[in-house]
Amino acid sequence: MHIRLEDTADIDAIRQITEAAFEGAPYSAGTEGRIIDALRAADALTVSLVAEDGGEVIGHVAFSPVTIEGAGCGWYGLGPVAVRPDRHRGGIGQLLIRQGLSRLAILGAKGCVVLGDPGYYGRFGFSHDPGLRYEGAPPEYFTRLVIAGPAPTGAVAFHDGFNVA
Template sequence: MSLNITIRPETDDDTAAIHDITVAAFADLEISNHTEQFIVEALRLAHALTVSLVAEVDGRLVGHIAFSPITLSDGTKGWYGLGPVSVAPDCQRQGIGTALIEEGLSRLKKLGAHGCCLVGHPEYYPRFGFRNRPELTLDGVPPYAFFALSYDSTYPTATVTFHEAFAADISPK
């Protein structure tokens, strides 16, 4: 059975549902610090969500993906970070995450992005063209879990820094 998935930009009315989906999506993930919902909120407050999309199935919000600017130590511009990406647990493994990633990458490319980086599962992200690139590193992350995708097949030699919102680790007051 194939789902009728609608991907669209987030709206102000989506923020509570995005929070809840993100919490649920990462709740049982052992490698998570369980701060992803705070990262999304901090990116939103900092106006650093370059692309923020939601997935709907039958009018229900079931997924979210965020892309934000990253800094490269060599000064290269136009690169973005993917994440977090969240899908409601009861809707995982049904193509929703794939749809969000593909649409998000397409929109980034249309915006003139040069590339995208992420921290993720080594068996999942290569299907989208992401590769481990020795010339790009992220401090504190093992190379097998750090991925990059270039839209023009060139890769800078640099250390990547994600937006400061990725240090968000406190709950709202």
């Protein structure tokens, strides 16, 4: 298995994997596939990686810019991240996330935020910061990872691609 940048031939597989991974999840609105499509259409997929095994795409992770207090500041949002359901619990998501964070650092990113299970994302160094807020979510599920410089404060907004219905 190896991790690589997505290419146009991967788009359908990414959509299928993402929809299958989130299907029936109580925390999902079922829009994750459309979010990735919207981010791609807006040229807002800063890092978009796939996990490939035997020539088959089995996982995907997306990173896109966020704003803090309405301004771009070198921070990014992680997600969605998805792995084909029959390959869950094999470390594929972790590899995708670690590679994505490494690529963000190379690009000069200052930090990354994620909305999700703090126990899972904590293993990558994400932690809750009361100075960063994301409206409408339990605060403990919104965490950040500082890559360089000081941690900013304020309200975080994900790219408009996340507002698909």
